[in-house]
Amino acid sequence: MNTTMIAMGVAVLAGVGLVVTLGVLSLLSGGLHFLFARPRVEILKSEKGETGFAFGFKWNAAREPAKFNRIKLRLFNPFGSPTQVEKTVEFSPKSTNFAEDFDMAEAMKQILECDRLDDALLEIEVMASKEGVTHYFSMKVRKFLEKVKSATQTAAEFNEANKVDNSKPVYTIPSRSFIADPLPASNKALKIATNPEFAGQFQSADASAAPQENFAVSKVWIEDGCIVCNACEGIFPEVFEVTDDTCLIRDGAPLDDGLKILEAAEACPTEVIKFNKVG
Numbered sequence: 001m002n003t004t005m006i007a008m009g010v011a012v013l014a015g016v017g018l019v020v021t022l023g024v025l026s027l028l029s030g031g032l033h034f035l036f037a038r039p040r041v042e043i044l045k046s047e048k049g050e051t052g053f054a055f056g057f058k059w060n061a062a063r064e065p066a067k068f069n070r071i072k073l074r075l076f077n078p079f080g081s082p083t084q085v086e087k088t089v090e091f092s093p094k095s096t097n098f099a100e101d102f103d104m105a106e107a108m109k110q111i112l113e114c115d116r117l118d119d120a121l122l123e124i125e126v127m128a129s130k131e132g133v134t135h136y137f138s139m140k141v142r143k144f145l146e147k148v149k150s151a152t153q154t155a156a157e158f159n160e161a162n163k164v165d166n167s168k169p170v171y172t173i174p175s176r177s178f179i180a181d182p183l184p185a186s187n188k189a190l191k192i193a194t195n196p197e198f199a200g201q202f203q204s205a206d207a208s209a210a211p212q213e214n215f216a217v218s219k220v221w222i223e224d225g226c227i228v229c230n231a232c233e234g235i236f237p238e239v240f241e242v243t244d245d246t247c248l249i250r251d252g253a254p255l256d257d258g259l260k261i262l263e264a265a266e267a268c269p270t271e272v273i274k275f276n277k278v279g
């Protein structure tokens with residue numbers, strides 16, 4: 001009994017420990033992401049003179065695939081002078097960590113010279129206008145000025161340090177052609193009907209033969225076996241009449257065109273057309 005109770009207690013403790021461990025890991029994971037993975041803007045050393053403003057921007061491009069192309073500086077100084085300053089600069093879209101250095105001219109001059117530094121607030125907006133994404137960073141103007149004065153890294157150095165290889169992979173595609181290779185050289189001419197060298201070979205066998213002389217027949221008749229296919233009537237309807245069950249020779253059929261009767265006889269599939277030549 002005591003052993004069972006101890007085992008159950010250990011199991012409960014182990015379960016609670018597992019839940020607590022997972023909770024702590026989850027919190028740590030979220031905290032790490034909050035601290036290190038969220039977008040950050042760094043104030044850099046400008047090379048554009050006294051009114052220059054250089055910044056670097058880092059974010060998780062895999063989580064947020066936006067192309068940032070605009071930055072805005074906004075001064076809110078409700079109790080001092082000037083009370084408000086705003087300056088927006090556009091640049092070519094950047095899809096990975098990047099830095100830029102701009103001459104903000106009069107706007108930067110006003111920010112640098114504003115009073116009530118501990119009350120004035122400076123807001124930096126980094127925007128991806130196409131995707132509609134904006135990240136806001138705000139700080140007291142005093143802190144901003146401290147960062148500007150103490151910055152040592154330039155935009156060029158930031159970009160070098162955060163270099164991302166954006167070159168596209170090169171794929172090699174083997175060259176293929178669907179056009180057949182030319183036939184090997186040969187002295188043989190191609191045998192086609194339009195080739196004058198072989199035109200004679202494509203002529204009908206009878207074409208070169210002397211025309212067959214017509215003849216008359218004395219009698220035409222049909223023997224048993226007609227399958228009423230109509231071939232004979234189609235060739236010489238004046239002589240042959242195909243009925244429902246056989247073929248007949250018409251009364252008064254012309255018998256002077258023996259060639260045509262011969263043609264019908266040769267076309268007859270059952271060879272039941274017979275005739276006698278005159279003489």
Ligand code: SF4
Binds near residue numbers: 222228233268
């Ligand atoms: S061609 Fe021959 S089989 Fe056909 S209908 Fe004429 S006689 Fe009959």
